[in-house]
Amino acid sequence: xxxxxxxxxxxxxxxxxxxGSQSALISRPANVRYLAGTDPHGAVLLLGKTEDVLxxxxxxxxxxxxxxxxxxxRIHPLPGAGGDAAVAAAGLAAAQGGGDSxxxxxxxxxxxxxxxxxxxAPRLRxxxxxxxxxxxxxxxDEEEISCLRIGAEIADxxxxxxLESILVGRxxxxxxxxxxxxxxxxxxxxxxxxxxxxxGPNSGRRAHRPTDRRVEEGDFLSVCLGATYRGYRCEIGRTxxxxxxxxxxxIELYDLVFAxxxxxxxxxxxxxxxxxxxxxxxxxLDSAGCTEGLAPLTGHGVGLEIDEDPQxxxxxxxxxxxxxxxxxxxxxxxxxxxxxxxxxxxxxxxxADGGPELLTITTKELLxx
Amino acid sequence: xxxxxxxxxxxxxxxxxxxGSQSALISRPANVRYLAGTDPHGAVLLLGKTEDVLxxxxxxxxxxxxxxxxxxxRIHPLPGAGGDAAVAAAGLAAAQGGGDSxxxxxxxxxxxxxxxxxxxAPRLRxxxxxxxxxxxxxxxDEEEISCLRIGAEIADxxxxxxLESILVGRxxxxxxxxxxxxxxxxxxxxxxxxxxxxxGPNSGRRAHRPTDRRVEEGDFLSVCLGATYRGYRCEIGRTxxxxxxxxxxxIELYDLVFAxxxxxxxxxxxxxxxxxxxxxxxxxLDSAGCTEGLAPLTGHGVGLEIDEDPQxxxxxxxxxxxxxxxxxxxxxxxxxxxxxxxxxxxxxxxxADGGPELLTITTKELLxx
Numbered sequence: 001x002x003x004x005x006x007x008x009x010x011x012x013x014x015x016x017x018x019x020g021s022q023s024a025l026i027s028r029p030a031n032v033r034y035l036a037g038t039d040p041h042g043a044v045l046l047l048g049k050t051e052d053v054l055x056x057x058x059x060x061x062x063x064x065x066x067x068x069x070x071x072x073x074r075i076h077p078l079p080g081a082g083g084d085a086a087v088a089a090a091g092l093a094a095a096q097g098g099g100d101s102x103x104x105x106x107x108x109x110x111x112x113x114x115x116x117x118x119x120x121a122p123r124l125r126x127x128x129x130x131x132x133x134x135x136x137x138x139x140x141d142e143e144e145i146s147c148l149r150i151g152a153e154i155a156d157x158x159x160x161x162x163l164e165s166i167l168v169g170r171x172x173x174x175x176x177x178x179x180x181x182x183x184x185x186x187x188x189x190x191x192x193x194x195x196x197x198x199x200g201p202n203s204g205r206r207a208h209r210p211t212d213r214r215v216e217e218g219d220f221l222s223v224c225l226g227a228t229y230r231g232y233r234c235e236i237g238r239t240x241x242x243x244x245x246x247x248x249x250x251i252e253l254y255d256l257v258f259a260x261x262x263x264x265x266x267x268x269x270x271x272x273x274x275x276x277x278x279x280x281x282x283x284x285l286d287s288a289g290c291t292e293g294l295a296p297l298t299g300h301g302v303g304l305e306i307d308e309d310p311q312x313x314x315x316x317x318x319x320x321x322x323x324x325x326x327x328x329x330x331x332x333x334x335x336x337x338x339x340x341x342x343x344x345x346x347x348x349x350x351x352a353d354g355g356p357e358l359l360t361i362t363t364k365e366l367l368x369x
Numbered sequence: 370x371x372x373x374x375x376x377x378x379x380x381x382x383x384x385x386x387x388x389g390s391q392s393a394l395i396s397r398p399a400n401v402r403y404l405a406g407t408d409p410h411g412a413v414l415l416l417g418k419t420e421d422v423l424x425x426x427x428x429x430x431x432x433x434x435x436x437x438x439x440x441x442x443r444i445h446p447l448p449g450a451g452g453d454a455a456v457a458a459a460g461l462a463a464a465q466g467g468g469d470s471x472x473x474x475x476x477x478x479x480x481x482x483x484x485x486x487x488x489x490a491p492r493l494r495x496x497x498x499x500x501x502x503x504x505x506x507x508x509x510d511e512e513e514i515s516c517l518r519i520g521a522e523i524a525d526x527x528x529x530x531x532l533e534s535i536l537v538g539r540x541x542x543x544x545x546x547x548x549x550x551x552x553x554x555x556x557x558x559x560x561x562x563x564x565x566x567x568x569g570p571n572s573g574r575r576a577h578r579p580t581d582r583r584v585e586e587g588d589f590l591s592v593c594l595g596a597t598y599r600g601y602r603c604e605i606g607r608t609x610x611x612x613x614x615x616x617x618x619x620i621e622l623y624d625l626v627f628a629x630x631x632x633x634x635x636x637x638x639x640x641x642x643x644x645x646x647x648x649x650x651x652x653x654l655d656s657a658g659c660t661e662g663l664a665p666l667t668g669h670g671v672g673l674e675i676d677e678d679p680q681x682x683x684x685x686x687x688x689x690x691x692x693x694x695x696x697x698x699x700x701x702x703x704x705x706x707x708x709x710x711x712x713x714x715x716x717x718x719x720x721a722d723g724g725p726e727l728l729t730i731t732t733k734e735l736l737x738x
Contacts, residue, residue: 104480107480
């Protein structure tokens with residue numbers, strides 16, 4: 001595995017040198033993990049002129065859920081509790097070659113840390129690395145996709161088991177907790193994000209936080225969950241109807257959101273513009289008059305974070321590549337009445353390879369539970 | 370409740386004006402909640418020259434777990450997904466009175482946001498608010514302490530129920546999940562931090578992340594958990610021994626950590642230096658030769674965050690006031706063998722009021738389970 005991390009660091013180093021920086025300081029945790037294999041609390045990674053160093057207070061743990069440290073990296077321990085790893089790393093960078101420039105993640109580093117770095121290494125010219133590591137992270141290798149696939153299987157299993165149990169009378173919060181327990185039972189590191197269970201008037205709300213409302217006959221029930229597996233996070237969302245037979249409005253609304261979600265999925269081809277994927281799903285809802293309260297995005301990348309680049313949104317710039325995992329998650333919510341949300345994680349693949357690979361395979365038929 | 374938030378904002382405004390700033394931009398979520406009553410995702414609070422405004426993408430929810438919005442505050446909605454609340458708030462500040470200065474939380478604001486603020490409001494002089502809100506938050510009012518007290522009762526209940534169940538053969542991860550479920554059952558918003566369950570060689574490790582190791586006869590079992598209640602977070606930690614009778618080394622080690630923890634608790638009086646509380650506990654362990662691998666701190670403040678000011682550590686500056694809730698949590702861990710950690714949340718009270726108020730009342734006798 002170590003070669004993977006070293007290769008990623010080489011790509012980033014090439015990028016920095018093309019931009020005129022000899023070294024880079026990586027502080028965003030998911031970026032540290034991507035490049036070092038692990039991200040102990042508070043750790044930063046120095047891509048140095050002469051040596052790469054992981055600076056952290058606690059030596060990294062070797063358990064698989066915390067990642068596997070690239071053994072080629074030198075570990076620089078921080079003494080005591082008050083030390084700032086970013087400041088210590090800047091000191092190391094200055095020692096490696098005074099007068100050079102250091103690229104930092106200005107979108108993550110605080111003003112106070114930036115100032116502390118300037119004062120400990122006044123001769124280093126600080127530049128902005130921007131989202132360079134986030135850009136590298138967009139296209140996944142097969143090892144990463146394999147972690148996402150296992151995570152999706154775990155989420156499918158947890159959801160499948162829940163559907164076999166009695167739901168009426170149970171609260172959103174208890175259902176969410178049970179799903180999270182089942183994720184762990186099936187081998188997840190943990191939930192990929194706070195599990196969302198929404199019933200009745202709450203159904204269809206994006207990122208709804210579970211309440212004490214109980215499931216009732218006739219409700220829509222929307223569930224959104226995901227597993228983290230070896231650091232990689234996926235997402236699945238489904239909406240069900242409670243009771244023997246859905247009402248007409250429920251069937252119509254479900255069919256509409258299903259059609260929008262399918263349109264989004266089918267537009268996932270290498271080379272498709274992010275905004276076109278969004279538009280494909282969005283215009284199905286628009287044309288049915290569901291324009292109020294639509295979410296600002298139809299989907300997003302997933303990986304070491306649950307909400308990564310790209311954003312599938314009307315103003316997003318860029319095009320999909322093969323091996324980019326994204327969610328497709330349109331939804332409609334009518335205040336006071338509820339709604340529908342359907343969410344899959346898929347990997348963009350060329351048509352010659354069979355088109356988009358669906359990771360979350362739970363049925364999207366409207367189940368009456 | 371609204372008066373409480375308005376009064377807090379007035380105190381902060383006085384502080385800012387004494388420092389020469391007419392307005393302040395609060396971005397750290399716990400600080401926003403402290404001053405506005407709620408902190409929707411991504412929200413910032415502008416303490417303006419003429420008006421206070423909460424800038425957020427999603428209008429705040431009114432559920433009690435999310436806090437109660439101060440109704441006197443104006444809400445300024447952010448259009449779309451790409452907007453940055455801090456930048457929008459700086460624009461409002463500039464519109465309220467151009468040419469003035471705006472104090473920002475440099476320890477929270479990123480370099481990129483700081484730069485975006487400068488470009489949207491180039492005539493505003495940006496100054497550093499520092500940890501002014503964190504300082505205001507140290508001393509709690511009785512309403513806040515009441516939330517901590519209820520949270521502690523919930524944690525005590527969850528722990529008490531776990532102790533009545535069979536423990537041998539269950540994994541750390543499952544015990545942690547069960548504790549978290551019980552916290553919710555008893556009315557917590559959620560866990561105050563990831564519940565830690567550590568068995569055998571893991572026992573006594575600070576912030577140990579639960580593994581698949583199963584509880585065995587003869588183990589030490591250390592548990593650390595806390596409830597969030599109306600946003601306030603408390604912490605309790607206990608160590609037990611599994612089996613009918615503890616070994617001699619276990620009894621000795623337990624007595625030592627208990628003595629250290631008691632020394633820390635007994636030194637919690639208004640006016641005591643933070644470092645002296647730390648020293649009181651630490652020197653008990655030191656004098657027994659347990660100097661290796663001691664945590665850098667003996668305790669810390671709790672409130673809207675689980676790890677707040679003050680830090681009870683050797684180099685900490687400052688003195689305790691009445692109505693400051695802190696943890697006292699010394700521990701010893703021998704690699705490969707395990708250890709003991711005992712942790713209470715207490716509120717500093719004057720001796721005339723009965724001395725420190727213990728919120729976490731589960732027994733600290735060494736229980737053999």
